Amino acid sequence: MKVTLEGLKDYRVKGQSRGITSVCSAHPLVLRAALRLGRDTNSSVLIEATCNQVNHRGGYTGMQPIDFAQLVFSLAKEEGCPKDIIILGGDHLGPNPWKILPADEAMGEAEKMIAAYVKAGFRKLHIDTSMGCKGEPIALDDELVSQRAVRLIKKAEEIAKDSDQSLPLYIIGTEVPPPGGADHDITSLEPTRPEAVKRTYSVHQDALHKAGLEDVISRLLGIVVQPGVEFGNWNIVQYDSAKAQRLSTFLNDNPNLVFEAHSTDYQGTCSLSQLVQDGYAILKVGPELTFAVRECLFALDLIASELFENYPNRNLSNNLEQLMLEKPDYWNSHYHGNDHERYLLRHYSFSDRIRYYWTDPVARNCVEKLLTILNGVIVPLPLIMQYLPGAEHFAQNNFDPEEVIIWYVQKVLGSYNQACHLN
Template sequence: MPVRLDDLAQGRLSGRPVGITSVCSAHPVVLRAALRFGRETGATVLIEATCNQVNHQGGYTGMTPADFVAMVEGLAAQEDCPMTQVLLGGDHLGPNPWRHLPAEQALAEAETMMQAYVAAGFRKVHLDASMGCRGEPAALDDHATAARAAHLSAVAEACAAQMDAPLPRYIIGTEVPPPGGADHILDTVPPTDPAAARETIAVHREVFEMAGLEQAFSRVLGVVVQPGVEFGNHNVIRYDSASAQSLCRVLDNEPALIFEAHSTDYQGTAPLAQLVCDGFPILKVGPELTFVLREALYALDLIASDLIPGYGERPLMQAMEALMLQAPDNWDRHYSGTPEEQHLLRHYSLSDRIRYYWTAPQAQAAVNRLTEALRGQHLPLPLIWQHLPGADHFAGRPLIPEDVLIWRVTRSLASYHAACFPDPKGA
């Protein structure tokens, strides 16, 4: 069933918690899977783009906010998922992509980006101005962060009013985990100090009121904090509800707010459901979805290698390896170790930095060669058991490779969906 943003805090207060999955990806197959799953379940499809990924200058995807919306609308039409069921969010909207510039220039770019997001139809806006720009500390204090967030909120408010569009709902606070996961093996991740969470809320409320933005602050939906979840290249820190209870109690005095948890990838249904019950009903997932997409592509690459004479020995994996070695900027600062260890991480790291390469022409050509080689093939059941466990239903009938990819992503989406409607007594 659809869940509105307004339902999240109310569900917590009523003892009937509900959540919503936030799909943080620009990969068309992932988005298609999310939209198809939304059509089949009736669930709200929350899709979020980040400031580095999509901005007025194109971001690393080459898409402006309007381009991104056009892609989502096109996929939604193909999947017969009404756009009234789709909610678009902008993540970390602030000066982060331009923090190498002086603050005045970086904030001017952030203003232009904010206008582009709101004008394109994004209605869930994460105000994140916590990072320092050239000559500033790496992380700003609460007052400086809140002042810049309020300024960007005023830009968003003015843009929406000029367009006579619905006013945005806001998320404040910044993400403690590094975007996309940590680079090292983690033992533990402490939850945000409750006093720090209270201070973030109080300072933002005060600064917004002083700026005459009380109405904007009334539409603040949630606060980004660290509940104690994270994933690195090699491992996952799963949610421990007991260690987060002091943080969760902060919400007792903030009935209109919820917490937003980042980096919930790879948690599994039970920890995710507990997060929803504890006041973290927005579950953001990104690398997990492209990780399982890569998993399915590599499984099909192995199947084609075993099944089709002349296809070659894992040519898709070989093409991706060559591509990543030719253009190492997206992984070499994050994957350390011996050459053998780096090779393993390039393909199988949980941070899934291979996701930056799927739009490259060489990658698309290799994926197309794979899908066309397998299209219409009858896959033997034992070969599926070997390389693609759980996909028995694809055996013995003409294969549509894209359906395998959608199926694999949907399995992860289904886990998140189940967690969004938990039994509070059983979670």
């Protein structure tokens, strides 16, 4: 079922539960899995890039927004996914990548970034100006956040009109878990207070009115809130609908909005379905998808280690371990404990910070070697049963490891599709 962003609120008003999955990843196999599923189910494919991942200076992927868009659409063409079902979104667009700079400089960079996103055809924009910059508190008050948000919205509107792009749809609100999940165990979380959501919406409306941007209010698609879901390195906080019911009542008074939920990774179909039913019509997922890629690649690594005498034992995982030790910036401040505990976290944490290393030449060469040696061989059924339970249909045929990985990622995405009632 093709659900449009604009139509999400209408389903709730009609008493129907519908949602859309926001795929937050730049991994090509994750993107292929999402695009293929959209093609096969004729459902909208919402793919988002974050401000640190993709920006006008390249981000940690080295991609500007136009590069990311071209990657998505080139993969879509290869997968036979219609272009008109693809929606591009930008996440946490604001000064965060430059917050070590004075506020005006950081916001200047954020304006350049959002201009690049809009020019590249990104339609859904999550504006996040909540963080303090140089010399400011870590978190800012609602009035200043809304003023800075409107500054970015004004730039986005100007660029959209000048470049003949569709006018953007906006997500506001910043009460979200840390990007990529928490770095410690969390036993419970309190949902956002309804009065806090009401204030966020009110101050943004006022700021838009003062800026002469009243027409944007009708394109405020939703608000990011904390429904009480999260994952740490080793644990998952499951959604508790009863605790979030007061929050959901906000939507009854504001039927023109939906909620956007971040860090819904690892919740499973039941919790995801309840989130959609309670008004969280946009479900963001990222680390769980690359966790699935890593999980499948490590299983393939073990299969290759058993099958081939000339394949070094656990070649991929061993080389990744060495790479992460040589370049610790992506995990060092997030993983704690003794040496062995940090080893386990590097490879198996739910936050999946190993995902930052897949574009490194060492990792790419190891993955290519693994996929090449397995491509076209016959993998015995018992080996599949041992390392990839459920993938028995790939045994005794010409093996295509990329297809196995895509299938593995689609298991996660299928759970989201089912929760959004798109299957």
